Amino acid sequence: xxxxxxxxxxxxxxxxxxxxxxxxxxxxxxxxxxxxxxxxxxxxxxxxxxxxxxxxxxxxxxxxxxxxxxxxxxxxxxxxxxxxxxxxxxxxxxxxxxxxxxxxxxxxxxxxxxxxxxxxxxxxxxxxxxxxxxxxxxxxxxxxxxxxxxxxxxxxxxxxxxxxxxxxxxxxxxxxxxxxxxxxxxxxxxxxxxxxxxxxxxxxxxxxxxxxxxxxxxxxxxxxxxxxxxxxxxxxxxxxxxxxxxxxxxxxxxxxxxxxxxxxxxxxxxxxxxxxxxxxxxxxxxxxxxxxxxxxxxxxxxxxxxxxxxxxxxxxxxxxxxxxxxxxxxxxxxxxxxxxxxxxxxxxxxxxxxxxxxxxxxxxxxxxxxxxxxxxxxxxxxxxxxxxxxxxxxxxxxxxxxxxxxxxxxxxxxxxxxxxxxxxx
Amino acid sequence: xxxxxxxxxxxxxxxxxxxxxxxxxxxxxxxxxxxxxxxxxxxxxxxxxxxxxxxxxxxxxxxxxxxxxxxxxxxxxxxxxxxxxxxxxxxxxxxxxxxxxxxxxxxxxxxxxxxxxxxxxxxxxxxxxxxxxxxxxxxxxxxxxxxxxxxxxxxxxxxxxxxxxxxxxxxxxxxxxxxxxxxxxxxxxxxxxxxxxxxxxxxxxxxxxxxxxxxxxxxxxxxxxxxxxxxxxxxxxxxxxxxxxxxxxxxxxxxxxxxxxxxxxxxxxxxxxxxxxxxxxxxxxxxxxxxxxxxxxxxxxxxxxxxxxxxxxxxxxxxxxxxxxxxxxxxxxxxxxxxxxxxxxxxxxxxxxxxxxxxxxxxxxxxxxxxxxxxxxxxxxxxxxxxxxxxxxxxxxxxxxxxxxxxxxxxxxxxxxxxxxxxxx
Numbered sequence: 001x002x003x004x005x006x007x008x009x010x011x012x013x014x015x016x017x018x019x020x021x022x023x024x025x026x027x028x029x030x031x032x033x034x035x036x037x038x039x040x041x042x043x044x045x046x047x048x049x050x051x052x053x054x055x056x057x058x059x060x061x062x063x064x065x066x067x068x069x070x071x072x073x074x075x076x077x078x079x080x081x082x083x084x085x086x087x088x089x090x091x092x093x094x095x096x097x098x099x100x101x102x103x104x105x106x107x108x109x110x111x112x113x114x115x116x117x118x119x120x121x122x123x124x125x126x127x128x129x130x131x132x133x134x135x136x137x138x139x140x141x142x143x144x145x146x147x148x149x150x151x152x153x154x155x156x157x158x159x160x161x162x163x164x165x166x167x168x169x170x171x172x173x174x175x176x177x178x179x180x181x182x183x184x185x186x187x188x189x190x191x192x193x194x195x196x197x198x199x200x201x202x203x204x205x206x207x208x209x210x211x212x213x214x215x216x217x218x219x220x221x222x223x224x225x226x227x228x229x230x231x232x233x234x235x236x237x238x239x240x241x242x243x244x245x246x247x248x249x250x251x252x253x254x255x256x257x258x259x260x261x262x263x264x265x266x267x268x269x270x271x272x273x274x275x276x277x278x279x280x281x282x283x284x285x286x287x288x289x290x291x292x293x294x295x296x297x298x299x300x301x302x303x304x305x306x307x308x309x310x311x312x313x314x315x316x317x318x319x320x321x322x323x324x325x326x327x328x329x330x331x332x333x334x335x336x337x338x339x340x341x342x343x344x345x346x347x348x349x350x351x352x353x354x355x356x357x358x359x360x361x362x363x364x365x366x367x368x369x370x371x372x373x374x375x376x377x378x379x380x381x382x383x384x385x386x387x388x389x390x391x392x393x394x395x396x397x398x399x400x401x402x403x404x405x406x407x408x409x410x411x412x413x414x415x416x417x418x419x420x421x422x423x424x425x
Numbered sequence: 426x427x428x429x430x431x432x433x434x435x436x437x438x439x440x441x442x443x444x445x446x447x448x449x450x451x452x453x454x455x456x457x458x459x460x461x462x463x464x465x466x467x468x469x470x471x472x473x474x475x476x477x478x479x480x481x482x483x484x485x486x487x488x489x490x491x492x493x494x495x496x497x498x499x500x501x502x503x504x505x506x507x508x509x510x511x512x513x514x515x516x517x518x519x520x521x522x523x524x525x526x527x528x529x530x531x532x533x534x535x536x537x538x539x540x541x542x543x544x545x546x547x548x549x550x551x552x553x554x555x556x557x558x559x560x561x562x563x564x565x566x567x568x569x570x571x572x573x574x575x576x577x578x579x580x581x582x583x584x585x586x587x588x589x590x591x592x593x594x595x596x597x598x599x600x601x602x603x604x605x606x607x608x609x610x611x612x613x614x615x616x617x618x619x620x621x622x623x624x625x626x627x628x629x630x631x632x633x634x635x636x637x638x639x640x641x642x643x644x645x646x647x648x649x650x651x652x653x654x655x656x657x658x659x660x661x662x663x664x665x666x667x668x669x670x671x672x673x674x675x676x677x678x679x680x681x682x683x684x685x686x687x688x689x690x691x692x693x694x695x696x697x698x699x700x701x702x703x704x705x706x707x708x709x710x711x712x713x714x715x716x717x718x719x720x721x722x723x724x725x726x727x728x729x730x731x732x733x734x735x736x737x738x739x740x741x742x743x744x745x746x747x748x749x750x751x752x753x754x755x756x757x758x759x760x761x762x763x764x765x766x767x768x769x770x771x772x773x774x775x776x777x778x779x780x781x782x783x784x785x786x787x788x789x790x791x792x793x794x795x796x797x798x799x800x801x802x803x804x805x806x807x808x809x810x811x812x813x814x815x816x817x818x819x820x821x822x823x824x825x826x827x828x829x830x831x832x833x834x835x836x837x838x839x840x841x842x843x844x845x846x847x848x849x850x
Binding site (some may be wrong): 027045046050083096099100101108158165168169171173175179196197200201210213216217220221223228276301317321340384387389391418 | 451452454466468469470471475481503505506507508511523524525526570574575576583587590591592593594595596597598599600601602603604619620622623625626627629631632633635636637638639640641643645646647650653661738742746747784806809811813814816817819843844
C-alpha cells in the first residue's frame with residue numbers, strides 16, 4: 001500500500017497542463033489566464049468628472065461659500081461620451097455630467113449640490129443657464145478621475161495563471177477584449193463498469209442496480225470546471241471494456257469506476273496492462289483502498305498519438321466520490337492550469353467516535369456546524385461505502401490519520417469541506 | 426435614504442420563486458428541487474455481498490480458524506448483476522463477487538482472504554474449485570449489504586428545496602431518474618446605459634470607454650446559477666432605452682447599469698416611471714448610493730402580461746458589482762428557490778483605516794489572509810468606484826457600519842467574502 005500523498009504525486013506527475021484556447025470572455029469563468037494581459041488603453045481614457053457639476057478653475061473658487069457665491073459664466077454643457085470644444089478660463093464654467101471628459105483649462109469640478117444650480121433652474125424654467133454661483137472652495141483635482149487611474153496603457157493588468165472570476169471578466173471587457181486566451185477545460189471521459197449496472201431511465205431487472213457513479217462523477221467533473229463525456233456502461237468483459245474505452249481515447253483524461261479490486265470479474269486492471277501502463281493499485285485510505293492509475297495509449301484531438309491518464313475509481317458510490325475529491329479533482333485542476341488544489345479544511349471537534357482498524361487514512365462523511373465560534377463534526381450515520389445518501393447529507397469529510405487506532409468524541413480532527421454551506425461559516 | 430436591509434426587503438418582496446421545469450439530472454447542478462423525491466426502488470435492490478468471497482451459513486463457520494479450516498462444497502459462482510438459482514444449505518458454499526445478490530439460504534459472506542481460496546486456485550491450475558476451506562468464524566450478516574440499506578422503497582429521499590450538488594445527482598441516478606423537476610434558472614436581461622459606452626471588440630473613439638458592466642454583471646449572473654441575456658448598450662435617450670428594454674421584457678429580471686443618479690442625462694428613472702413603477706433611489710451604502718428598483722410591464726414566455734422586477738445599478742464598475750452582490754444575488758437566489766442567500770462572512774482585524782463621512786454602510790475592497798488562526802484584512806488600494814482592477818485584487822468586502830465615523834487599524838470588522846480562495850481558510 002502507498003500513502004495518499006505518494007499516490008497523488010504519482011498521478012500528478014502523469015498529468016500535464018493542457019494547451020491554450022481562445023474563448024469569449026464570459027465563457028472563461030473559472031478558467032486560468034494563459035498569458036499576461038497588458039493594456040492597450042488608459043482607463044479612464046481621459047481626465048473625467050466623478051460627479052454631475054461644473055468644471056472650473058480652482059482659483060475661481062477662492063472665497064466662495066454658501067453666503068458668498070462666486071459667479072461664473074456658463075459657456076457649454078458636456079455629457080459622458082462627448083468632448084467639449086470649449087476652454088475653461090478665469091470666470092468661466094462648463095456644466096459637466098458624471099463620466100464626461102474634463103474640458104481644457106478646468107482643474108476642478110464643483111458638484112451641483114455646492115452650486116446654486118437647483119434654484120437657478122427653477123427660475124430659468126428649463127432654459128439654459130448662463131450663469132452659476134459656486135458655493136464652496138475647491139482644491140485642484142476635486143471630483144476628477146485621472147486618465148489611467150484604474151488602468152494605464154502598457155501596464156500588466158492581469159498575470160498569467162490568474163483564475164478568471166466576474167471581476168476579471170469585467171477588467172477584460174474594460175480593456176475592450178471580447179476574447180481571452182486561457183488554458184483549455186479538460187474533457188474527462190467517464191465509464192462505469194459492471195454487469196449489474198443499468199442506465200438511468202430504463203426498467204430495472206431483478207438483481208441489477210442503476211449506474212449512479214457516472215452521474216456523480218460527471219457532476220463533480222462539471223462542478224470543478226471540466227467537461228464530462230459520458231461513455232456509458234461497460235460489461236465485465238475485456239471486449240466490452242476495450243470497445244468503450246476506445247471511444248474515450250481522445251479525451252484529456254479517462255475515469256472509470258469499478259473493476260479495480262481482486263475479484264474474478266475485475267477486468268479493468270487486465271485491460272489497462274494491455275492497453276497502456278499500470279500505476280498503483282492500493283492506497284492507504286478508506287474508503288478507496290482499491291484504486292488504479294495508469295496511462296492508456298490514445299491520441300489527441302488531431303489524431304496525434306499520446307498517453308492519456310486513466311484513473312480507476314472504486315465501484316462503490318461513496319468510494320468513487322471520495323476518491324474523486326482526493327485524486328481526480330487535483331488532476332483536473334492541474335490540467336486547467338490551477339496552482340492551488342487544496343480544499344477548504346477546518347479543524348472540528350468530533351462528536352462521534354470513529355474506529356480505524358486498518359491503519360489507513362479514514363475519510364468519514366460528516367455534518368459540520370459552527371457553534372459559538374467553534375466547528376463541530378458529527379457523522380452522517382452508517383458509513384458503508386454503498387450508502388450514497390450519506391454523501392448527500394454530509395457537508396464535509398472528517399479525516400482520521402493513518403496512525404490513529406480510533407478517534408473519540410471530543411478529539412479535534414481535520415474536516416475537508418465538500419461544500420461551504422454558507423451558514424456553516 | 427433607506428437602509429440596506431429595507432432596500433433588500435423591498436426588492437425581495439417584489440421577486441417571486443420561478444416556475445418548475447424538468448431538466449436532465451446532470452444539468453440540474455446548483456438548482457433547487459421543486460418536489461420531494463420518493464424512491465420507487467430499494468437501493469441496493471437485494472441483499473448483496475460487500476466483498477469477493479463465499480456465501481455460506483454462519484453456523485457452518487463455528488470452530489473455523491487458520492489451522493482448523495471448515496471444508497464446504499462449492500456449488501455455484503455468482504457475479505454482480507446475476508442471480509444464483511442455487512440454495513445454500515449446511516455444508517454448502519456459493520462463490521460470490523462484490524455486489525452480487527446473496528443466494529437463498531446464505532446468511533454471511535466470508536471474504537477470500539479468510540478462506541484457502543488462493544492456495545486452492547494455485548493447485549487447481551485455473552479449474553473450477555469444488556471445495557473451499559473457511560478459516561474464520563463469521564456472525565450472521567457479515568459482509569452483507571441489506572436490501573434498502575441506502576434507500577428503501579417508498580421513503581422520502583430528498584426534500585423539496587434541496588440544492589442539487591454532485592451527491593444529489595448521484596442519488597437521483599441511483600433511483601433511476603434521468604430527469605428531475607427543479608425551480609427554473611432565472612433569465613436575467615442585462616443592459617448598460619450611457620452615450621460614452623462602446624462594445625468590446627470595437628475601436629475606441631476619443632472620450633469613450635468600453636462597456637464593462639454588462640460583462641461583470643453577466644459573469645455574476647452566471648456564477649450564481651442564472652442565465653444572462655445581453656441586451657447591449659442603450660444611449661442616454663428615452664427612445665434608445667425603451668427600445669432596448671423591450672427586448673428584455675420576457676426575462677425574469679432586468680438589470681440595468683448607469684442612469685440612476687441626478688444628472689440631466691439619467692433617463693432610466695424617467696423611463697421606469699412611464700413603463701412601470703419606481704421603487705427606491707438612494708440606499709445608505711457606499712458604493713451604491715444611487716440605486717433604483719421597480720417593476721416594468723412585460724410578459725412571460727407565453728406572452729401573458731406580468732410585472733418584471735427591474736434593478737437599476739449604478740454606472741460605476743465597482744459600484745455595480747458591489748450592489749449586485751448585496752441586492753441582485755439574493756434576488757436571483759430567491760427566484761431559484763434558494764432559502765439562504767447570505768454570503769460567507771468572517772471577522773477580520775483591519776490593517777488599514779477607513780473613513781466613513783456620510784453615515785453610510787461602507788463596503789471596502791479588501792484582501793483577507795489567515796495568519797496564526799486569525800483573519801486580517803488590508804485594503805486593495807485606491808477605493809474610487811471606477812477602479813475595477815481593485816475588485817480583481819480583492820477577495821472580500823470589509824464592512825464599516827453606518828454609525829462608525831471611521832474604522833481604525835486593529836478594529837475588528839466583518840468581511841463579506843467574494844471568493845473562498847482556498848488558501849484563505
